[in-house]
Amino acid sequence: MPISSALIQSVTASLYERSLKKIPEDTKVALRQARGTDGSDIARKTLTIMLQSADAAEQKDHLVCSDVGIPVYSVKLGTRVQFDGPVRQAIVDGFKELAQNIDPPILRMVTNPLTHQRSHAGKDMPIVTFDMIDGASYIEIVCAPKAMGSGRWEALETFVYPSLETIEGYVLDVVIKAGSQPCPPIVVGVGIGGTFDYAARMAKQQILRPFGQTNPEPILAAMEQRLLSAINSLGFGPMGTGGDSTAMAVHIDYAASHGFMPVAVALNCWINRRTGARIHDDGTVEWFE
Amino acid sequence: MSGQTHRLRLPLDLAAVQALKVGDLVLLSGDITISIGLPTHQRMVQELAAGRALPVDLHGGAFFHLSAYLRDAKHSGDMPTALYMNPSTSTRYNASMPALIRGLGLRLVGGKGGLDMASVAAMQEAGCAYLSFLGGGCTPLSEAIECVVSSHWNEYISQFRLTTVRVNQLGPATVAIDAHGNSVYQQLLVRAQDRLPDILARLKTQRQTP
Numbered sequence: 001m002p003i004s005s006a007l008i009q010s011v012t013a014s015l016y017e018r019s020l021k022k023i024p025e026d027t028k029v030a031l032r033q034a035r036g037t038d039g040s041d042i043a044r045k046t047l048t049i050m051l052q053s054a055d056a057a058e059q060k061d062h063l064v065c066s067d068v069g070i071p072v073y074s075v076k077l078g079t080r081v082q083f084d085g086p087v088r089q090a091i092v093d094g095f096k097e098l099a100q101n102i103d104p105p106i107l108r109m110v111t112n113p114l115t116h117q118r119s120h121a122g123k124d125m126p127i128v129t130f131d132m133i134d135g136a137s138y139i140e141i142v143c144a145p146k147a148m149g150s151g152r153w154e155a156l157e158t159f160v161y162p163s164l165e166t167i168e169g170y171v172l173d174v175v176i177k178a179g180s181q182p183c184p185p186i187v188v189g190v191g192i193g194g195t196f197d198y199a200a201r202m203a204k205q206q207i208l209r210p211f212g213q214t215n216p217e218p219i220l221a222a223m224e225q226r227l228l229s230a231i232n233s234l235g236f237g238p239m240g241t242g243g244d245s246t247a248m249a250v251h252i253d254y255a256a257s258h259g260f261m262p263v264a265v266a267l268n269c270w271i272n273r274r275t276g277a278r279i280h281d282d283g284t285v286e287w288f289e
Numbered sequence: 290m291s292g293q294t295h296r297l298r299l300p301l302d303l304a305a306v307q308a309l310k311v312g313d314l315v316l317l318s319g320d321i322t323i324s325i326g327l328p329t330h331q332r333m334v335q336e337l338a339a340g341r342a343l344p345v346d347l348h349g350g351a352f353f354h355l356s357a358y359l360r361d362a363k364h365s366g367d368m369p370t371a372l373y374m375n376p377s378t379s380t381r382y383n384a385s386m387p388a389l390i391r392g393l394g395l396r397l398v399g400g401k402g403g404l405d406m407a408s409v410a411a412m413q414e415a416g417c418a419y420l421s422f423l424g425g426g427c428t429p430l431s432e433a434i435e436c437v438v439s440s441h442w443n444e445y446i447s448q449f450r451l452t453t454v455r456v457n458q459l460g461p462a463t464v465a466i467d468a469h470g471n472s473v474y475q476q477l478l479v480r481a482q483d484r485l486p487d488i489l490a491r492l493k494t495q496r497q498t499p
Contacts, residue, residue: 066375
């Protein structure tokens with residue numbers, strides 16, 4: 001049966017609220033592991049209050065962070081799915097519903113770049129990207145609100161035939177420039193190749209990847225391990241006040257490119273907002289992180 | 290880092306701030322003034338430059354980059370309620386902070402992510418320390434809110450207003466810049482840059498190892 005616009009709207013609103021109030025389970029595990037291994041006393045204390053904050057928000061149905069970011073949704077449409085109405089507008093309406101009804105209410109973060117006026121709505125908000133899943137009878141929606149702490153430091157540079165050394169050096173440069181400011185320990189997503197826009201999209205998709213998956217490309221699997229160790233050797237630590245836990249994960253994807261090869265680096269802060277739902281054509285909804 | 294915990298009550302004298310060292314923890318009580326508005330900071334600097342008093346006296350006090358959701362009272366004249374608060378990145382106020390630190394008699398500033406060396410110099414000169422609050426600490430930090438004492442420049446959106454909040458045991462916050470010219474942010478940045486050549490060399494070796 002067709003997936004209804006009303007259900008998409010409702011799920012869209014719920015996804016945003018879940019992402020604001022609960023950090024993913026794998027992220028809690030990573031923070032606990034970091035607390036167990038970090039050699040810095042202040043880092044272990046900071047990781048402890050991070051975990052306490054995440055638990056408190058979840059238990060009290062409260063916000064983990066007051067910077068609720070701007071709404072960003074990644075949507076994958078199964079090709080066998082039918083709809084009873086609009087999809088994009090349902091997502092717009094879902095965020096509007098959320099902004100009007102969430103408890104506690106959220107601050108106005110959506111900002112007009114020309115006037116700096118702030119609101120809960122704005123041109124092209126929410127930012128929605130669409131992709132297809134051939135043969136699927138469901139749609140997937142992932143909500144990953146983007147806030148100031150990590151959003152400010154994401155970067156992209158276009159190289160010509162970069163070596164792996166150049167790519168890895170660039171990732172480290174971006175992380176050092178971000179330094180203490182993106183609320184570490186962070187998740188680093190890297191997109192290599194494709195085009196300017198596609199590299200950025202790959203980097204964004206990679207910060208949404210759950211922890212613990214092995215990259216199917218052996219060159220990238222090795223690079224992920226090397227870069228994670230390298231970033232954690234920099235010493236910025238939790239909240240950037242020192243320690244061995246600057247990143248929880250480095251996730252990398254690539255696409256065939258030309259002689260020009262963009263490298264994009266996306267960052268997620270320690271609360272690692274990413275919440276997803278799969279809506280099946282029988283109306284059932286599966287939630288995932 | 291010493292990691293000593295200080296329970297402080299505002300306003301603070303110079304000796305109390307000079308006792309804070311980078312790496313110490315602070316639990317803070319009393320009245321703090323907060324805003325994350327860029328226009329708010331610029332207006333504060335303009336008021337100071339013009340020799341006009343701010344609507345709230347910050348001498349010996351604390352000014353933090355904390356964003357608060359204020360629910361306005363039903364009756365005009367009554368104080369709003371602060372539903373929650375949480376830190377924001379301080380570096381975007383680098384241009385304003387030295388003048389505010391020197392001109393307002395602040396003993397504590399804070400937020401997250403630190404301030405640049407021009408602010409560190411101003412803090413050493415004025416006797417002021419920077420506290421790093423937990424980004425993503427909205428729930429526990431908000432539990433410290435007792436009441437809103439005052440709310441000024443209310444034509445701004447909630448988090449841009451100049452708001453004074455009474456808090457009880459706010460924190461723990463980490464002393465990240467002390468009043469002696471020590472900045473953990475600068476130390477860590479220099480250390481990371483110093484470590485980079487060795488890290489890059491290690492990456493090269495790892496790439497060459499099958």
